[in-house]
Amino acid sequence: MTLALDKPRTPRRPAARRNNWELASWVFMRVSGVALLVLVLGHLLIMNILDGGVHRINWGFVAGRWSSPFWQFWDLAMLWLAEIHGGNGLRTIINDYARKDATRFWLKVLLYVSMVLILALGTFVIFTFDPNFDA
Amino acid sequence: MLEAREPMSAEAAEVSRPSRRGTLYRGDPGMWSWVAHRITGVLTFFFLFAHVLDTALVRVSPQAYNEIIETYKTPLVNLMEVGLVGAVLYHALNGVRVMLVDFWAKGPRYQKQMLWGILVVWLLVMVPGAYFMLVRTVTEMFGGS
């Protein structure tokens, strides 16, 4: 079975857009991917695998970690990079599969709203968490 | 993900025709590795949404947070955590492979070997990883003494 694939008819293609937004997005996926390699795999290793994993996690455990600026910064960087990396990936996927302009538009509105919500809430929690909470 | 083919001249197309067997992407393991990369990426993104919401309960009260985190320790959710770790690990390893295909001169030539390579690494990490994640649940369920 041979599959005939058409070659592009025109030898001259329009010049690339001046604005290289999609290139920046492509580069960002790779740069953030390298950072997430350490941040996310380290997070999963510590939280789920080492030293009893999820069974030792409770409010006090979180309070202990977030009393250190190192882990606060780790979690903040992981939150922003993962949310934007994943959100940007989802934008690509919406572009690939949405068939109608209206569908594509509304799916992206939903995506961007959810990203802003998660970034705002997560950042707020990391910065305002009080390890000496009295119940 | 894999490089796009440049439009070929008619001559070049003639020359390359006999060796076209095996160059089509569709149905190749390379295609499935991309499908899996996409699915694991979306899955992880949706989990991140839920995970930021449940962690936000630390700001509500210790009791509220402890209650939600207890559900993470139940057998079914514990098993789903193994699935999540497996999905993220595949996505991370395959992401490295994608970057090597993009930036390493020999990457495209070795893409298939690298796919088998990351699957072996995945297995080598997941076997002990799943063990440590599940021992406690399994002993509590079946080893009860």
Ligand code: HEM
């Ligand atoms: C752990 C380290 C990670 C690495 C090394 C990594 C690497 C990559 C790379 C290189 C791409 C681009 C693929 C391409 O352009 O063809 C990508 C896409 C993507 N990533 Fe990640 N990633 C990581 C973590 C994450 C996380 C934590 C999430 C979710 C929050 C995520 C969600 C996605 C999504 C949704 C896509 C788009 C998939 C597609 O377009 O088919 N990734 N990843």
